[in-house]
Amino acid sequence: xxxxxxxxxxxxxxxxxxxxxxxxxxxxxxxxxxxxxxxxxxxxxxxxxxxxxxxxxxxxxxxxxxxxxxxxxxxxxxxxxxxxxxxxxxxxxxxxxxxxxxxxxxxxxxxxxxxxxxxxxxxx
Numbered sequence: 001x002x003x004x005x006x007x008x009x010x011x012x013x014x015x016x017x018x019x020x021x022x023x024x025x026x027x028x029x030x031x032x033x034x035x036x037x038x039x040x041x042x043x044x045x046x047x048x049x050x051x052x053x054x055x056x057x058x059x060x061x062x063x064x065x066x067x068x069x070x071x072x073x074x075x076x077x078x079x080x081x082x083x084x085x086x087x088x089x090x091x092x093x094x095x096x097x098x099x100x101x102x103x104x105x106x107x108x109x110x111x112x113x114x115x116x117x118x119x120x121x122x123x124x
Contacts, residue, residue, distance in 0.1 A: 003028040004096050009118030012086055020081040020118060022096030028113055029077040033099035035111060036070060036081045038092035038120075047106035049081060050099060059105055064090075086122045093117040 008020040022034070035050040049070040050059045058070050064083075072079040079096055095117045103110030 003113045004098065004115035006094065006096050006115040006118040009094060009120045011121045011123065014087055014122055014124050016086050016122070017082070017084045018086065018120060020083065020094055020096075020120075022079045022081075022115055024077045024079070024096075024098070026077055028098055029074070032101075033105075034072065034079045035097050035099055035105065036079075036094060037097060037108065037111075038090075038094045039117075040092040043092075045095070045108055047108075048094070050105045051079060061106070083120070086120075088122045088124045091120060091122050093119050 004022055004024050006020060006022045008018060012018055031053055033050055033052045036048040037045050038048050039045040047061050048064055049068055051070045051072050055072050067085045069082040096115045097111035098113040100110050100112050
């Protein structure tokens with residue numbers, strides 16, 4: 001049984017928007033910060049955004065700051081990534097993941113459960 005399931009990816013033109021969702025099981029979700037990462041072909045997986053359990057603290061990669069917004073609905077066990085002003089360089093598979101209780105927020109090793117990913121393609 002998958003612990004985290006992403007959805008909402010697709011093909012969009014440059015300047016467009018997409019909203020990704022990540023649904024989690026209760027045990028996976030409750031009490032943990034969650035993050036979004038992305039991986040483009042031939043590149044390493046990179047940090048995009050993170051949100052604390054309460055939602056009061058959010059952190060973004062410089063490359064998406066001001067364009068992307070991470071949020072969560074704890075009643076629905078779901079975390080979201082609103083992506084605006086998308087550019088071709090945002091093309092990647094996007095993953096949500098659960099942040100361990102220790103470790104740096106932007107390192108993949110600090111995340112233990114991962115979703116299967118959802119493809120985002122931005123055309124120029």
